[in-house]
Amino acid sequence: MTATPHLTMADLVPLLFGHAAFQQLNAACELRLPELLHERPGSTREEIAKELELPERSAAVLLLGTTSLRLTVKQGDGYANAFVVEAAFDDGTWTHLRDIVEFQARIAYAPAAEYTASLRAGENLGLRHFPGRTRDLYSRLAGTPGLEELFYKGMNSWSRISNPVLIDGVDYGGVRRILDIGGGGGLNAIALVTAHPHLRVTVLDRPGALEVAEHNIREAGLTDRIDTHAADIFDDEYPPGYDCVLFAHQLVIWSAAQNRALLAKALRAVDPTGRVLIFNAFSDDDGAGPLYTALDGVYFTTLPFESSTIYPWRAYEGWLDECGYAAHRRITIGGWTPHGVVEAYPTAATPSD
Ligand SMILES: C[S@@+](CC[C@H](N)C(=O)[O-])C[C@H]1O[C@@H](n2cnc3c(N)ncnc32)[C@H](O)[C@@H]1O
Incomplete structure (x- = not known):
């Protein structure tokens, strides 16, 4: 086992200035600095100031920030994007990363200041930043013009x-x-x-979310293979005839009792020889990490619902056992986010048997 190094005073710098580090990243994205350096690597500070229409002093402060954070590199008098930023342009994921930064800035950032209060109360007090009286974020989205679109743009990019x-x-x-x-x-x-041409999918959600989904499905030209079904995931029965029920980024929102109820409902609905998939981020079973999960915990504590939690793998496995699933297994493929899938089977014969 590798010993975790002790915290040093220098390690405190990104903690003390965590909010400032994010604002450097956010400003770079809002001002489109990465796009400029992608088009014109080697631009000088003066050229960047002119292109981004910033006073020279502002450009200097921003470039000091992005370079110290390693988002940009300085070569002589010129600046270029970090290798990973360029790689994200090349593989088409840069716009998704930018959407995620916007999600953090416009949805998660201000409510995160309610973290201590939310911990004390055991409730998602960041919700007070969004008008409405309901107790979960999703049902409040419709109360602010444009928020539904902003939320799903970010959510789609997180998923992508x-x-x-x-x-x-x-x-x-x-x-x-x-x-x-x-x-x-x-x-x-x-x-x-798109990846598996033999599949058909039904998206079940609230009517507001389905408006966004239907637009996206039409844009993708997939109306013959994806349909939608408006329902409440707790109050309404699930339609029959599916050999796979998917919970994507869903069982991180609710309490243990609610997750058990949803998994029990899926077990009643899915074909007996089918399977149930749980896809989201996980925390390690030993409760010591990973860092992504630990920091994302602030969003889950302050916003989605009072009991939103990135649970450890073993929590899901325990609920599946209690619900009467016959077998389950973990699926991971590595990567920089702690996402994985728990695949659960109603009957003992699993697809790998
Ligand atoms: C975190 S988002 C996940 C979206 C999508 N599965 C993904 O991975 O990108 C949670 C979704 O659950 C939906 N949802 C929350 N409560 C619901 C309810 N009671 N009935 C139907 N849908 C609900 C929200 O509208 C939202 O679209």
Whole structure:
């Protein structure tokens, strides 16, 4: 086992200035600095100031920030993007990373200041930043013009960055029809049927989310393979006839009792020879990490719902056992986010048998 190094005083710098580090990243994104350096690597500070229409002093402060944070590199008098930023332009993920930064800035950032109060109260007090009287974020989205679109743009990009384990890590050979519970803007459904042409998916969600999903499905030209079903995931029965029920970024929102109820409902709905997939980020079973999960915990504590939690793997496995699933297994493919899939089977014969 590798010993964790002790915290040093220098390690405190990114903690003390965590908010400032994020604002450097956010300003770079809002001002489109990475796009400029992608087009014109080697631009000088003066050229960057002119192109971004910034006073020279502002450009100097921003470039000091981005270079210290290693988002940009300085070569002589010129600046270039970090290698990973350029790689994200090359593989098409840069716009998704930028959407995620916007999600953090416009949805998560201000409510995060309610973290201590939320911990004390055991409630998601960041919700007070969004008008409405309901107790979860999703049902409040419609109360602010444009918020639904902003939320699903960010959510779709989170899913796009983290879903390779769902799209490529699961064997869909024996699957025909997937019911995507709380499928939101439909990004996972679109990715699934695009990668696996034999699949059909139904996105089940609230009517407001389905408006976004239907738009995205039409834009993708996939109306013949993806349909939608408006329902409440707790109050309404799930439609029958599916050999796979998917919970994507869903069982991190609710309490243990609610997750058990949803998994029990999925077990009643899915074909007996089918399977249930749980896809989201996980925390380690030993409660010591990873860092991504630990920091994302601030969002989950302050916003989605009073009991939102990135649970450890073993919590899901325990609920599946209590619900009467016959077997389950973990699927991971590595990567920089702690996402994975728990695949659960109603009957003992698993697809790998
Ligand atoms: C975190 S988002 C996940 C979206 C999508 N599955 C993904 O991975 O990108 C949670 C989704 O659950 C939906 N949801 C929350 N509560 C719901 C309820 N009671 N009934 C139906 N959908 C609900 C929200 O509208 C939202 O689209």
